Amino acid sequence: MRRFVQLVLLVLIGLALLHASLFTDLYLRYVKPGMRPMLIASGALLLVLGAAEAWSYRRRSGGGARHGDRDDHHDPDGDPATHDHDSAPAAHDHGHDHSGTPRVAWLLLLPALSLLFYAPPTLGAYTASRAEPQAVAKVPEREGFDPLPATSPLPMTLTDFTERVQQDRKQAIKGRSVQLTGFVTPDGAGDSWDLTRIIFSCCAADARSVKVRVHGSTALPANTWVTVTGTWHPGGTLGTSSAGAALDAVAVKKIERPFNAYLDALPPAPR
Amino acid sequence: MTARGAGWSVVVPATAMFDANNQGVGMQKTDERNEEAEAALADAVARDDTSVRGRPSSWGLLLVAAAVVPGTVLFVVGRFLEEPALQAWRTVCLAITVQAMPFLLLGTALSGAINAFVPARVFTRVLPRRPALAVPVAGIAGVVLPGCECASVPVASSLIGRGVTPAAAFAFLLSAPAINPVVLTATAVAFPGSPAMVLARLLASLATAALMGWLWLWLGRAEWLRPSVRHTGHRPGHSRWTEFRLGFQHDFLHAGGFLVVGAMAAATFNVAVPRSVLDTFSGSPWLSVLFLAALAIVLAVCSEADAFVAASLTGFSPVARLAFLVVGPMVDLKLIALQAGTFGRAFAVRFSAATTVVAVVCSVLIGGVLL
Numbered sequence: 001m002r003r004f005v006q007l008v009l010l011v012l013i014g015l016a017l018l019h020a021s022l023f024t025d026l027y028l029r030y031v032k033p034g035m036r037p038m039l040i041a042s043g044a045l046l047l048v049l050g051a052a053e054a055w056s057y058r059r060r061s062g063g064g065a066r067h068g069d070r071d072d073h074h075d076p077d078g079d080p081a082t083h084d085h086d087s088a089p090a091a092h093d094h095g096h097d098h099s100g101t102p103r104v105a106w107l108l109l110l111p112a113l114s115l116l117f118y119a120p121p122t123l124g125a126y127t128a129s130r131a132e133p134q135a136v137a138k139v140p141e142r143e144g145f146d147p148l149p150a151t152s153p154l155p156m157t158l159t160d161f162t163e164r165v166q167q168d169r170k171q172a173i174k175g176r177s178v179q180l181t182g183f184v185t186p187d188g189a190g191d192s193w194d195l196t197r198i199i200f201s202c203c204a205a206d207a208r209s210v211k212v213r214v215h216g217s218t219a220l221p222a223n224t225w226v227t228v229t230g231t232w233h234p235g236g237t238l239g240t241s242s243a244g245a246a247l248d249a250v251a252v253k254k255i256e257r258p259f260n261a262y263l264d265a266l267p268p269a270p271r
Numbered sequence: 272m273t274a275r276g277a278g279w280s281v282v283v284p285a286t287a288m289f290d291a292n293n294q295g296v297g298m299q300k301t302d303e304r305n306e307e308a309e310a311a312l313a314d315a316v317a318r319d320d321t322s323v324r325g326r327p328s329s330w331g332l333l334l335v336a337a338a339v340v341p342g343t344v345l346f347v348v349g350r351f352l353e354e355p356a357l358q359a360w361r362t363v364c365l366a367i368t369v370q371a372m373p374f375l376l377l378g379t380a381l382s383g384a385i386n387a388f389v390p391a392r393v394f395t396r397v398l399p400r401r402p403a404l405a406v407p408v409a410g411i412a413g414v415v416l417p418g419c420e421c422a423s424v425p426v427a428s429s430l431i432g433r434g435v436t437p438a439a440a441f442a443f444l445l446s447a448p449a450i451n452p453v454v455l456t457a458t459a460v461a462f463p464g465s466p467a468m469v470l471a472r473l474l475a476s477l478a479t480a481a482l483m484g485w486l487w488l489w490l491g492r493a494e495w496l497r498p499s500v501r502h503t504g505h506r507p508g509h510s511r512w513t514e515f516r517l518g519f520q521h522d523f524l525h526a527g528g529f530l531v532v533g534a535m536a537a538a539t540f541n542v543a544v545p546r547s548v549l550d551t552f553s554g555s556p557w558l559s560v561l562f563l564a565a566l567a568i569v570l571a572v573c574s575e576a577d578a579f580v581a582a583s584l585t586g587f588s589p590v591a592r593l594a595f596l597v598v599g600p601m602v603d604l605k606l607i608a609l610q611a612g613t614f615g616r617a618f619a620v621r622f623s624a625a626t627t628v629v630a631v632v633c634s635v636l637i638g639g640v641l642l
Contacts (some may be wrong), residue, residue: 029366107528121358203369207363208585
């Protein structure tokens with residue numbers, strides 16, 4: 001039975017990885033798009049391992065007690081004639097005798113079943129509301145900012161907007177109508193809320209959030225994806241770090257959740 | 272809005288008796304009320320259940336309770352799982368596991384292959400005779416065992432069993448999980464744009480491994496050690512491929528289980544610990560180094576995945592994160608357990624304590640120069 005458990009574990013994890021990466025886009029909730037080929041390969045490899053295990057399992061149980069078929073360091077459960085190849089019983093504790101399933105391996109069932117049947121959602125308002133505001137990277141002084149395109153309203157990413165507000169000394173953003181996309185993170189007090197994006201550099205464990213405060217519109221339920229059109233909400237000196245990344249909303253429009261939610265991307269083109 | 276309106280009208284009967292005039296509450300609040308009502312119902316049912324136990328004649332009630340209670344429990348547990356904090360925990364937990372899984376597979380496959388196809392006596396032949404020289408060579412030889420720390424303990428034990436001087440075997444044990452190509456690649460992936468972190472990890476880990484080897488030559492006593500002669504590597508009598516497959520499979524399941532433990536601990540830390548605590552420690556350079564070193568011991572993340580955890584600790588200085596990366600593969604809870612099982616408790620306690628100190632000092636010195 002112990003080897004049967006190993007077989008089940010291998011197949012379940014393999015299926016879970018394939019399910020999350022090959023058949024669905026679940027993996028985008030947890031890791032970067034670039035991980036997809038590696039996840040598919042891992043899932044396939046695990047299934048191959050499982051198949052090999054099943055084959056040897058069947059051969060052994062089918063072959064009965066033919067001694068030559070039974071490699072001596074993998075004992076079928078309950079077989080009184082098991083071969084004691086490790087002289088010290090203590091050797092079984094930490095398991096490089098390769099017999100039996102390490103007890104800790106049972107824990108692999110949790111992520112496997114979770115991926116297969118009950119995958120948790122992308123990180124959202126809860127995480128964002130607890131994270132400290134992420135400082136935007138300093139744009140090198142000599143490179144400066146290009147002039148803003150004349151489009152109005154101008155689609156921008158939250159990071160771009162924050163940089164423009166806090167670092168562009170020419171104050172090009174002043175009076176411009178801009179369009180930003182993110183999800184809603186309500187703030188308990190007051191009539192303003194945060195337009196939020198969660199981004200990470202490796203996996204969802206190192207998530208950071210970019211936020212732009214939105215004034216003049218009541219908050220929709222948390223995690224609703226919206227495109228907000230508006231102008232900079234005055235506060236502090238524009239072009240310095242004292243300026244708040246905030247927006248006076250003119251229009252708030254609900255949108256579909258983007259395909260990859262962990263990108264600080266431009267608002268989707270209107271259809 | 273119409274959908275929400277419909278939802279409202281459905282749940283109103285359940286909540287009306289709680290708060291009839293509060294029309295403005297959102298869906299979420301309503302749901303919570305609903306849940307309270309359910310919980311109250313569950314209580315009532317439970318009370319019924321106990322009263323029934325006295326009178327076994329009323330099978331009907333018992334049946335109803337049997338039908339209702341599991342459903343209610345499932346419902347409440349389901350609601351509990353929908354809590355945003357728990358959702359975030361599960362997401363982070365899965366993210367670490369999924370991200371690390373391909374690396375773990377690669378590492379255990381290679382370590383299984385080396386175990387099955389490269390006889391351990393090759394290592395004996397390659398090493399210099401003089402122990403003091405063998406230590407750094409064995410440390411560098413750690414490059415060839417791409418695996419996580421769980422794989423290196425049994426290999427080191429078998430090396431000692433085949434006549435390698437313990438000091439060299441320990442240098443190998445410490446360096447192998449930290450400096451092999453898989454781990455260094457993972458580190459480079461986790462810290463994009465900062466190759467200095469990869470170099471610092473390599474150097475600090477090598478330095479720690481060599482220092483610990485020499486320290487063993489100087490102070491180590493054979494009686495702390497309980498080497499059990501073990502069979503790793505190829506044994507006559509069955510196919511190398513079978514051996515490879517079974518070693519790979521076992522190591523993967525074993526390390527994978529520990530990976531899940533590490534992911535859960537890391538996720539708990541990630542979600543539950545208030546940011547202010549992190550700030551207290553990340554503010555002071557010395558405390559942050561010690562704090563992350565302690566964290567590495569407690570979290571026990573596999574060395575193939577720990578770089579990603581370190582990358583997530585954004586509030587900390589690079590030196591502190593380096594300490595996390597150097598200490599993690601050498602000392603952690605699961606390693607102490609593995610070593611105690613393999614070499615004996617007297618050894619594991621002394622060795623782990625000394626390694627922690629040496630690793631922290633090395634990462635502070637090398638990190639201070641490079642990062």
